[in-house]
Amino acid sequence: MLTLSAVAAEAPRQSPKSGIEYAGKDVRALQADDFGNPGMLWVTRGEKLWDAPAGRSEKSCASCHRDAKASMRGVAARYPRIDQNSKTLLNIEGRINQCREDRQGAEPLRYESEELLALTAYVANQSRGMPVKVEINGTSRINLERGREIYYRRQGQINLACTHCHEQNAGRRLLADTISEGHGNAYPIYRLEWQSAGSLHRRLRACYFGVRAEQPAAGAAELLDLELYLSWRAQGLQVETPGVRR
Amino acid sequence: MLARIQVPAQARRGDIIVIRIAIQHPMETGYRPDNFGRRIAKNVINTLTCRYNGIEVFRAEMGSGVSANPQLQFHVRADSSGEFVFDWVDDSGQRGNERAPIAVTG
Numbered sequence: 001m002l003t004l005s006a007v008a009a010e011a012p013r014q015s016p017k018s019g020i021e022y023a024g025k026d027v028r029a030l031q032a033d034d035f036g037n038p039g040m041l042w043v044t045r046g047e048k049l050w051d052a053p054a055g056r057s058e059k060s061c062a063s064c065h066r067d068a069k070a071s072m073r074g075v076a077a078r079y080p081r082i083d084q085n086s087k088t089l090l091n092i093e094g095r096i097n098q099c100r101e102d103r104q105g106a107e108p109l110r111y112e113s114e115e116l117l118a119l120t121a122y123v124a125n126q127s128r129g130m131p132v133k134v135e136i137n138g139t140s141r142i143n144l145e146r147g148r149e150i151y152y153r154r155q156g157q158i159n160l161a162c163t164h165c166h167e168q169n170a171g172r173r174l175l176a177d178t179i180s181e182g183h184g185n186a187y188p189i190y191r192l193e194w195q196s197a198g199s200l201h202r203r204l205r206a207c208y209f210g211v212r213a214e215q216p217a218a219g220a221a222e223l224l225d226l227e228l229y230l231s232w233r234a235q236g237l238q239v240e241t242p243g244v245r246r
Numbered sequence: 247m248l249a250r251i252q253v254p255a256q257a258r259r260g261d262i263i264v265i266r267i268a269i270q271h272p273m274e275t276g277y278r279p280d281n282f283g284r285r286i287a288k289n290v291i292n293t294l295t296c297r298y299n300g301i302e303v304f305r306a307e308m309g310s311g312v313s314a315n316p317q318l319q320f321h322v323r324a325d326s327s328g329e330f331v332f333d334w335v336d337d338s339g340q341r342g343n344e345r346a347p348i349a350v351t352g
Binding site: 042 | 250266268270272313317
C-alpha cells in the first residue's frame with residue numbers, strides 16, 4: 001500500500017483534461033452524436049463480430065462472454081493490465097488476440113486490421129462514461145515506471161519527449177492545431193485526418209514519426225508500457241470510445 | 247458493405263421525418279498514389295437511392311469530393327406505413343442495401 005500511495009503522490013497535480021475539450025465545436029458535435037460519429041461504424045462491425053464464430057473451436061466471443069453490454073462493462077477502463085497467466089502486460093487488443101489463440105483456436109488478428117479495430121472499439125464502447133482506473137501493483141509497477149521513463153525521454157532528430165508537448169505546452173498552438181494533454185481515454189478514435197478509425201498505438205507511432213524517432217511496431221512492449229503510463233496519468237477521465245479527433 | 251441507418255420506428259401521418267444513413271467506405275478519390283507511385287483507382291459510391299414503399303424519394307450521385315464513410319441525411323413526409331429501402335453501388339461494382347420499417351398512424 002505504501003508504494004501505491006507513493007505513486008498517487010506523483011500523479012499530475014491538475015485534474016486531467018480530455019482531448020475532446022481541446023477540439024473545435026464541430027468535432028465535439030460529431031463525437032457526441034451517436035449516429036453521426038463515424039467511429040460508431042466500427043462499433044457496429046464489432047458487435048457483429050462479437051457473435052461470429054471463429055477458429056477451430058467455432059466459438060464466438062458471445063459463446064463465453066454472453067452479452068457484452070453486461071460482461072464488458074468497465075473492462076476497457078481497467079486496461080492495460082497484467083495477464084495473470086503469462087504475467088505480461090496486455091491491452092484490449094492483446095487480450096482479444098489472446099482469447100482468439102487460446103480459447104477460440106483462431107489466428108490472432110493483425111494489429112490495426114479492421115476486425116481488431118472493430119472488436120476493440122466495441123469492447124471499449126461498453127465502458128463509455130466510466131472513469132479510467134488502471135491497477136498498479138507489484139508487476140505492473142515495473143511497466144508503469146518504464147512507461148514513465150519513455151514519457152520523459154527525449155528522442156528522435158527533433159529531440160523531444162512526450163512531456164515537452166503534452167505536459168509543458170498543452171493548450172498552446174502547434175501550427176494549426178491545439179496541443180492536447182495526450183490522453184488515451186477515447187481510443188480507438190475516428191481521426192478525420194486518417195478518414196478512418198485507428199488505435200492508440202497508431203497515434204503513438206505518428207508521434208514518434210513527428211519527432212523523427214524510430215517507431216516501435218504497433219503492439220510492441222515499449223508502446224504497451226507507454227499506454228499503461230498514459231492510462232495511469234489519465235485516471236479519472238471518462239472513457240469516450242469511439243472518440244472523434246481532427 | 248457495413249451501413250447504419252436511422253429511420254423513426256413510428257410517425258404520425260403528415261410528419262416530416264429525418265432519415266439518415268452512414269456507410270463504411272474508403273471513397274477512394276482516384277487522385278492518390280500508392281507507396282510505389284502508382285495511381286490508386288477511383289472507387290467511390292457513385293449512386294445511392296432510397297425508396298419509400300417502392301417510390302424513389304431520394305437519390306445521391308457522388309464523386310471524388312465526398313469524404314470516406316459518407317453520411318447522408320434528408321427529410322421525407324410520412325404518409326403510410328411500410329418500408330424504406332436503400333440501395334447503393336460503388337465504382338468496383340460492389341452493391342449494398344439496407345431496409346427499415348416505419349409504422350405511420352393517424
